[in-house]
Amino acid sequence: MILYNVTVAIDKKVEAEWITWMKEVHIPEVMETNQFEEHKFFKVLNTEDPQSSSYSVQYFAADMKNIQMYMAAFAPELQQKALLKFPNQMAAFRTLLQSV
Template sequence: MVLYNVTVGIDPDVEHEWLDWMQSVHIPAVMHTGMFVEHKVFKVLSQEDEETVSYSIQYFAKDIEFVMKYLNEFAPPLVEEHKNRYQNRHVAFRTLLQQV
């Protein structure tokens, strides 16, 4: 199992609208690609930066080939849509982890 984790720091002024959009539009679009078998969303409770509220969006894939296909074929327009919608209102970083 491989975990593709996206951590997003979002401006508190748009937090609720962003979370609703993520859960109703963005995450379903990612899952619709068929590259992931499950997802989870966590709010980060311990934060150093009080200017943003952070969330961890976790996507689980059977193996790394599915994640690589997602990143190469499906992610660019989805990432661009998120970037354009929340321009200057978020920061994001991605981590790829393998279950041991």
């Protein structure tokens, strides 16, 4: 099992709109790629930035082939959509983890 973790810092001014968009649009689009078996969406509680809130979106894939397919065929467009929807209001970093 491979975990593709996306940690996002989102401007508090658009946080509620972003959460709705994530749940109703972005996460469903990622899951529709059929590269992930499940996902989880968490708010990070131990942040200290008064201007933004942080979230972790976790996507679980069976193996690296699914991750590679997602990165090559789907990620660039989906990431671009997010940046266009929330310009200069979010920052994201991505991490791959393998279960042991």
